[in-house]
Amino acid sequence: EKEEAPAPPVKEKVSSTAGIRHILAIASGKGGVGKSTVTANLAVTLRDMGYSVGILDADIYGPSMPKMFGVEGYTPQAILRDEQEYILPAETGGIKIASIGFFISPDDALIWRGPMATTALKQLLHQTLWEGLDYLLIDLPPGTGDVHLSVVGEVKVNGAIVVSTPQQVAVADVRRGVNMFRAEGIDVPVLGIIENMAWFTPAELPNNRYYLFGKGGARNMARTEGIDFLGDIPIVQSVMEGGENGTPAVSIHPEVKKYYREIADKIVE
Ligand code: ADP
Numbered sequence: 001e002k003e004e005a006p007a008p009p010v011k012e013k014v015s016s017t018a019g020i021r022h023i024l025a026i027a028s029g030k031g032g033v034g035k036s037t038v039t040a041n042l043a044v045t046l047r048d049m050g051y052s053v054g055i056l057d058a059d060i061y062g063p064s065m066p067k068m069f070g071v072e073g074y075t076p077q078a079i080l081r082d083e084q085e086y087i088l089p090a091e092t093g094g095i096k097i098a099s100i101g102f103f104i105s106p107d108d109a110l111i112w113r114g115p116m117a118t119t120a121l122k123q124l125l126h127q128t129l130w131e132g133l134d135y136l137l138i139d140l141p142p143g144t145g146d147v148h149l150s151v152v153g154e155v156k157v158n159g160a161i162v163v164s165t166p167q168q169v170a171v172a173d174v175r176r177g178v179n180m181f182r183a184e185g186i187d188v189p190v191l192g193i194i195e196n197m198a199w200f201t202p203a204e205l206p207n208n209r210y211y212l213f214g215k216g217g218a219r220n221m222a223r224t225e226g227i228d229f230l231g232d233i234p235i236v237q238s239v240m241e242g243g244e245n246g247t248p249a250v251s252i253h254p255e256v257k258k259y260y261r262e263i264a265d266k267i268v269e
Helices: 035-048 106-112 115-127 146-154 168-182 217-225 237-245 254-268
Strands: 022-028 053-057 078-081 084-087 090-092 095-099 135-139 159-164 190-200 229-235
Touching (some): 022 168, 035 135, 035 159, 035 190, 035 254, 084 115, 095 115, 115 146, 168 217, 190 254, 229 237, 229 254
Parallel strands (some): 022 159, 190 229
């Protein structure tokens, strides 16, 4: 009888998230409220404060980090370190970016629903060469769903930040999101709510604030739900433009920078 060769010793795989100090999830009740824009600008703000920052773009329905940071053409490479295979993230201005968008063309996004997307995301989370960050921001898909549950099931998320516009409908969706993080067995602390597109000030009327989507809806909800209010951000044209041309607005717009800095100060404290 032939004796079976002993199996080679299997080296225990370590998640590349192991050295990360804070993992924060950015969520929203619904799409289009500026969740990805906030993630990108917050990342730049934290970087400017001296922290090492990475972003995991987990928005499988509309990955937007490649465009927001102007790294759309990036093709992730695999590299071997200490006998483990890692995925090299895109890197711009010191911010490491892993996006599901690097693996698919926008037209193919639909087939990524379900288990396939979740598997790919887990791999990105655990195998990207993060090299120990101060902050990893995870841009979640809008609403609540499988991706959220799989992310919080895979790593310890230290806090969730919820982005909303002031509209009543968005606020109702936010409540659902907050309840998901607070659910038993999930237990992710909700760090607070950011109200985006809170008002508009036309250049020729610098002292006027127009509350186009209603006034203070998210701020009021934060109070009634016992959640911290992290700050509000007005509608600013360069915020939208920054998302289109690959330079988040905080890098070029002093007023926007000020709003984000106030928010970031509350997050890091
Ligand atoms: P989400 O990730 O919630 O789907 P996005 O971040 O993609 O939303 O933002 C939706 C659109 O709104 C984008 O075109 C973005 O540039 C724009 N936008 C977001 N926040 C602001 C803001 N404060 N001022 C102006 N435009 C904004």
